[in-house]
Amino acid sequence: MAHTIRLRGPWNVHLHPNPSADVAAEKSLSPMRLTMPCTIADLVVAGASRLRLERRFQQPTGLTDQSQVWLCLRTLVADESNSTLRVDAIALNEKAIFAHSQPEDNAEHMSFRHDIRRMLQPSNTLEITVRHDGAASPGHRSVEETEFGDVWLEIID
Numbered sequence: 147m148a149h150t151i152r153l154r155g156p157w158n159v160h161l162h163p164n165p166s167a168d169v170a171a172e173k174s175l176s177p178m179r180l181t182m183p184c185t186i187a188d189l190v191v192a193g194a195s196r197l198r199l200e201r202r203f204q205q206p207t208g209l210t211d212q213s214q215v216w217l218c219l220r221t222l223v224a225d226e227s228n229s230t231l232r233v234d235a236i237a238l239n240e241k242a243i244f245a246h247s248q249p250e251d252n253a254e255h256m257s258f259r260h261d262i263r264r265m266l267q268p269s270n271t272l273e274i275t276v277r278h279d280g281a282a283s284p285g286h287r288s289v290e291e292t293e294f295g296d297v298w299l300e301i302i303d
Contacts, residue, residue: 151299153201153272155181159189162196183221183293186231190278196234199274199295205266206301215266216300217243219258219274231294233258235275238265259300272297 158177177200180188189197206215221233233256236244243260274295 147303149301149303151203151206151301153182153203153297153299155179155201157182158200160198160200162198182295182297184295186294189231189276189294195278197276197278199276201272201297203270203272203299205268205270206299209263209266209301210303212303213263214261214302215263216302217258217260217262217272217297218300219256219295219297221256221295232277233274234277235273236260237273237275238262239267239270240273241265262299 156179159180160177182199182201209215217236217238219233219236221231234245235242236258243262243265244258274297
């Protein structure tokens with residue numbers, strides 16, 4: 147039997163305006179907060195070319211040795227305005243579980259599923275690093291309406 151836990155929010159969004167800026171400078175900025183999924187316009191802010199989305203969550207209760215816990219993500223990669231939001235990395239508790247250098251040719255969506263059962267701790271931090279590679283304006287209609295980032299845990303006993 148499968149059980150789903152949506153990781154809607156709150157997510158802290160840390161702006162990283164310059165890819166060469168150091169992590170200490172990024173952490174000194176106050177994060178924005180949002181709920182996922184969000185729109186691309188919510189993420190394309192302040193001219194940031196890179197964003198780090200952070201979500202804390204507790205270990206699900208009632209897990210057995212046979213339980214599987216999958217981290218799942220489905221997100222849009224490119225929209226009609228040719229603005230691209232690329233997921234560069236996903237980490238759980240500071241351990242990388244996904245690294246992506248280039249989107250697949252003509253890919254519009256990205257789906258990700260990873261078994262995290264053995265990585266879970268009583269308190270967990272999920273980080274998703276996103277890069278914005280487009281020049282679309284936040285006022286563009288498709289950018290305002292396009293959803294980004296449905297994230298959930300899928301527990302299978």
